[in-house]
Amino acid sequence: MKPAPFRYIAASSLDHALTLKAEHGDEARFLAGGQSLIPAMNFRLARPAVVIDINGLDGLAGIDHGSTIRVGALTRYCALERDSEFLGCCALFADALPHIAHPQIRNRGTIGGNLSHADPASELPAIAVAMEARMRLKSARGERMLAASEFFQGSLTTDLAADEMLVDVEFPALPPRSGVCFMEVARRRGDFAIAGVAVIVTLDMEGRCSKVRLALCGVGETPVDASEAAAPLVGQACADEPIKAAAAAVQAAIEPAGNVHASADYQRHLAGVLAQRAIRAAYQRALHAA
Incomplete structure (x- = not known):
């Protein structure tokens, strides 16, 4: 299977990516791990006119530890699996990550891509809701925070506006006991x-x-x-x-x-x-x- 024709743009910065999304709106899709987007494009279930590659935006990846754990949207599953401090603070991930697809997919898939795809059968959206996570959404207009329970609107549907990107997720640390x-x-x-x-x-x-x-x-x-x-x-x-x-x-x-x-x-x-x-x-x- 082959995707429908599209324009490919590699974003040079977060501002560049958000400007492109503001320009093209729903006609543009962000490419991160591509584990959901590329198959959908190959089957022509998704036909974006523009694909914005954000893999070069290193600032969107990584884990910040503290009373709140911040995970960048480009953080790949495999990075979460290998971070013992993160798994200690967010122990639900230790149980759930092995259930997500297979190692090859976990090497490429990103937490932001998974949550933005919003498949109701996927593990991470349920974990985000259980942990009362908060999503940071950014656009060229500014940013806003949204509770995970409000972020997911329906099957494969979120509260992301046409010009917004999920840039990171905040997970509260588990209480004692x-x-x-x-x-x-x-x-x-x-x-x-x-x-x-x-x-x-x-x-x-x-x-x-x-x-x-x-x-x-x-x-x-x-x-x-x-x-x-x-x-x-x-x-x-x-x-x-x-x-x-x-x-x-x-x-x-x-x-x-x-x-x-x-x-x-x-x-x-x-x-x-x-x-x-x-x-x-x-x-x-x-x-x-x-």
Whole structure:
């Protein structure tokens, strides 16, 4: 397969890239890792008139550590996998990154490209929602910050304006006495998830649950924030019955559409099973962290 004709421009700076995007709007696409864009172009599902290559913008890559962890949009999955300090601060990534495609794709794919593509079956959007990440969007007009829960608008749709670029993502550091878990079920290793769940459990000084964050991928048009369904766990130990009740509430809160690989009922069943397992695992990790 061959892409439709397009004009290629290598951006020399961030300002240059944003100026080009302001000029061409929706007719232009940024090229970073290209692991989603290039296949879509080859199948002619995407037909940009202009492709703006931003791979030379080194300032958009890298990880800044602190009370908030800032990850540049051009940071590749493999860099996240190899940064032990980052994985210690953002432990959900340690669970989730091995599920993302295959090593060859993780060597090229970027976090900004993944989040901007907004595939609801992808792992990273659910992690961003669970971690209450904030997205920094820039254009020639200025910049703005947006919560991950507001960034994802629908399947393959975000709140990015036609002239904007996602330039970095801020992840808050985990509170003390927190445990995390990411789990998913896919037909084959590296495939998109039929259903996946990201959980963060934070305990108080008595070992009771003080906060639960829970987000799902693959079961909606966007990553699904189901933290409210798990809220009844707050104030108590994560025993079997409360966990089962939370999982049932998660199942009731989602409306999976089903697909060629799984019916809606099967996706709902998986979401409940994974929620139970992930909450238990995150709770045990939180106890060991206390």
